[in-house]
Amino acid sequence: MSGRVFLFGNDIDTDQLAPGQYMKGGIDMLAAHCLEAARPDFASTVKPGDVVVAGTNFGVGSSREQAAEALKHLGVAAVIARSFAGIFYRNAINLGLPVLIANDLGQVEDGDTVDLDLDAGELRLATKDRTIKLEPLPDNLKRMLADGGLVPHLKKRFAEERKRETGQ
């Protein structure tokens, strides 16, 4: 999948991702204000397939699931960071938003066009002929992400189980 890089620094917190004052407005409203403190034009310019790249401790702060949900709602294909806050990481995977760790972000720049290959665990910088290695995800999490998160993943699993039972 091809998209554009939106580059952020360290310690992007859940209040920047899902600002507290818009929590009552629902996910549309939250997504419209996602990351505006760091970058006012983010929500209005990000397109499905684009990639958020950041430094350390991405998603630090509260346990609110909306922080990951807002990014997913905007169509962000993945967040790639040097490290993630633990609860945000859990929430993101369970909601079906790929989060990947890259130890070396090399020469990624804001606005770069990239190809994200989740299977190969690579982010390819189209114009620079460079590839960034992503820490591989275990198969069980890969499957959960491919299914769209925990609930759709379980739905699929239970449907398959039922089919197997009735089929025999």
Place this chain on the structure above:
Amino acid sequence: MMASTLARKIIARAAGRKSVTPGEVVTAKVDLAMIHDSGGPRRVEPILNDLGVGLWDREKVVLISDHFVPGDTDEGARILELTRQWAKNRKVAFHDGEGICHVVLPERGHLKPGMFVVGGDSHSPTGGAFGAYMFGIGATEMAGVLATGEIWIKVPGTILIEWQNRLADGVTAKDIMLALCGKLGMDGGRYQAVEYTGKAIAALSMQERMTLSNMAAELGAQAGLIAPDATTAAFLRDTGQNAADWSDLHTDSGAELLAHHVFDAATLSPQVAAPHSPANSGPVEDAPETPVDVAYIGACTGAKYEDLRRAAAILRGRKVASGVDLQVAPSSRQDQDRAEAEGIMKVFEDAGAKILPNACGICAGYGTNRLGEDVTCISSTARNFKGRMGAASSKVWLGSPLTVAASAVAGKIADPRDFLSDAGEAS
């Protein structure tokens, strides 16, 4: 066998593996799932319905009502009714109005060392005091656990926190935690496993240890463990459980650690944390002169039997300062009954305290007692985020139950050591 940590040993067992490595993701089988009225039935049932399945094992689910008890608002009453219906339909163990979940769970014998447990509440690390790996998850994940009995976990590293020597009189586990929040910060735990160790920890009772594990949440850790020992065994015997063989349930010497912090318990002062973060902590003697309107002895962190007993030692023969509203919400009915039998509840009443139900009360910001505009409160709870306990303009200071009791008498934030009798406070 490679040296391993307590956290890794428990997770490896739950994942059906010989050993696990920090950073790897494994799927583990859950030994027990605890839910409460707020994050429980009303949130998980719609997801279970959507999935079209029931509980994976109703005998491994414990439901406890505490957040909306006593149901003194329309919404609270409705949620409690729904909770009770669900307990009946789903046939799970249900403790209704018996106290706060983190205190009731071990008190009723549900926790054992070595268990792998999830709780639908952020203070679920409390179970770590019993040598169980217990952590908090959200409602969606809980529904997943209730449906399958499984959860994925990224194996944590261990941050060892050692407290040497003994705490002085008037200084408690709560003071240790406020000091740690200040020193390490609210993300000092990095969502890894914290493990408490050292002479000062070994000397603590189970209820004091529970406060340490509980507030691992304020350190941003996933779990807050204490290796089981004779104190753990005695507690379990008292709650009707068999002592099993836990000789392997500890962190081996030489096991790889993320960090090892060492502190001196003997020189620790009682701590208070200024509004609006537990990390705004410092010695009580350095706090600015702060008159208080409300003094709150409550919550899973701060109103267990032992908290009550030690706070009462300060209040005995004294009166709450005029203009101060001292509220006491014992963490569980059992703890309150015990305090009652020993004359401790009478001390609170004689001092002029208001006794509230065995529930989360204003710690969760629910009910009719919420703090009003501009109220200043000193509280034995775990967190003092803006607006959590009432109006956004209210200001909450955190301290130990002893510090709250001393402040109630003084009418302003006070050092509990100034109120200890010559005989000591019989800790």
